[in-house]
Amino acid sequence: MNRKERCLVAAMVLAVVGVAITEASSLVRVKAREDVAKSEVKIDNFSFAPGEITVAKGTTVNWVNRDDIPHTVVSDDKTSFKSKPLDTDDKFSYTFSKEGTYNYFCSIHPKMTAKVVVK
Amino acid sequence: MTRKKDEILFDHNHDGVDRRGFLKCMAWAGTGTFCVMQGGVLKSYSLSRIADLSPAQMKGQLSFAQISDSHMGFNKPANPDVAGTLKAAVDKINALAIPPEFLLHTGDISHLAKPEEFETVEQILRGAVAKDVFYVPGEHDVVGDDGKGYLERFGKKSKGDGWYSFDKKGVHFVGLVNVMNLKAGGLGSLGAEQLEWLENDVKRLSASTPVVVFAHIPLWSVYPEWGWGTEDSAQALAYLKRFGSVTVLNGHIHQTMQKVEGNVTFHTAASTAFPQPQPGKADSPGPMKVPAAELRGLLGITDVSFVQGQEALAIVDSRLE
Numbered sequence: 001m002n003r004k005e006r007c008l009v010a011a012m013v014l015a016v017v018g019v020a021i022t023e024a025s026s027l028v029r030v031k032a033r034e035d036v037a038k039s040e041v042k043i044d045n046f047s048f049a050p051g052e053i054t055v056a057k058g059t060t061v062n063w064v065n066r067d068d069i070p071h072t073v074v075s076d077d078k079t080s081f082k083s084k085p086l087d088t089d090d091k092f093s094y095t096f097s098k099e100g101t102y103n104y105f106c107s108i109h110p111k112m113t114a115k116v117v118v119k
Numbered sequence: 120m121t122r123k124k125d126e127i128l129f130d131h132n133h134d135g136v137d138r139r140g141f142l143k144c145m146a147w148a149g150t151g152t153f154c155v156m157q158g159g160v161l162k163s164y165s166l167s168r169i170a171d172l173s174p175a176q177m178k179g180q181l182s183f184a185q186i187s188d189s190h191m192g193f194n195k196p197a198n199p200d201v202a203g204t205l206k207a208a209v210d211k212i213n214a215l216a217i218p219p220e221f222l223l224h225t226g227d228i229s230h231l232a233k234p235e236e237f238e239t240v241e242q243i244l245r246g247a248v249a250k251d252v253f254y255v256p257g258e259h260d261v262v263g264d265d266g267k268g269y270l271e272r273f274g275k276k277s278k279g280d281g282w283y284s285f286d287k288k289g290v291h292f293v294g295l296v297n298v299m300n301l302k303a304g305g306l307g308s309l310g311a312e313q314l315e316w317l318e319n320d321v322k323r324l325s326a327s328t329p330v331v332v333f334a335h336i337p338l339w340s341v342y343p344e345w346g347w348g349t350e351d352s353a354q355a356l357a358y359l360k361r362f363g364s365v366t367v368l369n370g371h372i373h374q375t376m377q378k379v380e381g382n383v384t385f386h387t388a389a390s391t392a393f394p395q396p397q398p399g400k401a402d403s404p405g406p407m408k409v410p411a412a413e414l415r416g417l418l419g420i421t422d423v424s425f426v427q428g429q430e431a432l433a434i435v436d437s438r439l440e
Contacts, residue, residue, distance in 0.1 A: 046345075046403035068195040069405055070231055072262065076303045085231050085262045088195070105303035108258045111346040113304050
């Protein structure tokens with residue numbers, strides 16, 4: 001193997017490693033995106049979707065109002081968490097630091113109920 | 120080319136309805152209700168057809184107008200001009216041959232309980248011939264601050280969360296609040312404190328006093344699946360059982376509905392802002408965007424008044440078409 005060939009092999013090895021690293025990082029990114037998707041609750045058509053989500057302790061859950069009417073996100077005990085009125089496209093986030101089942105509702109339209117399970 | 124009467128000039132939302140057409144169809148939807156007390160019985164007529172009423176039909180011991188659900192601040196396609204439609208309702212009130220003595224606003228004055236939204240409604244209603252306006256809050260008026268802003272502005276003479284009563288020409292009016300402290304999965308709620316106040320408030324009245332109760336969410340089960348009812352309204356109505364004539368006026372459901380139950384006649388008023396679907400006729404009770412022709416068919420059949428006979432209640436269809 002002459003110098004030129006050795007260089008070529010080295011370059012190929014680097015390239016393969018590079019691809020592997022890129023793939024690994026994109027896998028991490030995909031995983032992160034999935035987690036975000038799992039912890040996002042969409043409010044639309046007078047309902048929370050999904051109506052029940054399970055997240056790991058420390059997860060921040062994000063709500064977004066896609067309805068053309070304002071809604072709120074309020075824990076059933078009205079103290080654990082409580083959003084301001086969310087107009088169309090407004091967002092609310094809450095980080096769940098303790099395990100448990102958190103039932104919540106829309107205080108404007110109390111028929112809208114849902115829950116977050118923290119494990 | 121001559122323009123057709125209903126030609127659309129500006130169709131910003133590409134829904135076949137321009138602003139003028141929209142105002143026109145809102146007129147059909149009923150921008151308010153004219154109420155007249157005759158012989159202790161309250162009759163209500165949609166303001167959109169008031170022109171067809173004879174002076175005799177409008178004359179009574181007392182008349183007033185009900186408006187509801189102005190949702191000031193709402194700006195979605197179902198009605199991008201809620202100030203315009205509220206002004207149109209005021210114009211109709213001002214055009215009445217017999218001016219109403221006062222106005223009742225049965226809640227959802229604002230869309231998000233913002234001071235500027237309340238201010239705009241007050242300003243527009245100052246343009247009405249009737250100077251007194253009696254309000255009760257809707258759930259949109261107490262959102263975010265548990266009703267503090269509403270109470271500071273409208274509830275100075277009220278008790279508790281904003282309930283109160285007053286007398287006009289021998290008729291007893293009671294404004295109730297059923298939009299506070301709503302529980303998950305529940306309906307409208309009056310609460311023990313308010314119920315106790317109501318019991319005491321009507322105790323002193325003779326049974327022949329006509330009573331008019333007004334509140335935002337219906338005090339009868341219109342459609343509990345959508346939250347269109349009040350969980351403890353039966354208790355409130357029990358205190359009113361001994362009265363010969365009880366009228367309940369509500370808003371919230373953005374359509375006119377009427378019903379008789381014993382001595383009580385229930386009415387809901389249309390919204391001045393946007394219509395909502397009939398109970399169960401859609402996935403959710405959200406704002407309804409419909410072509411004018413459909414709206415007429417949907418809401419043009421509800422002008423019914425109730426007349427109390429000597430012994431029994433009779434329902435008389437007083438459609439004004």
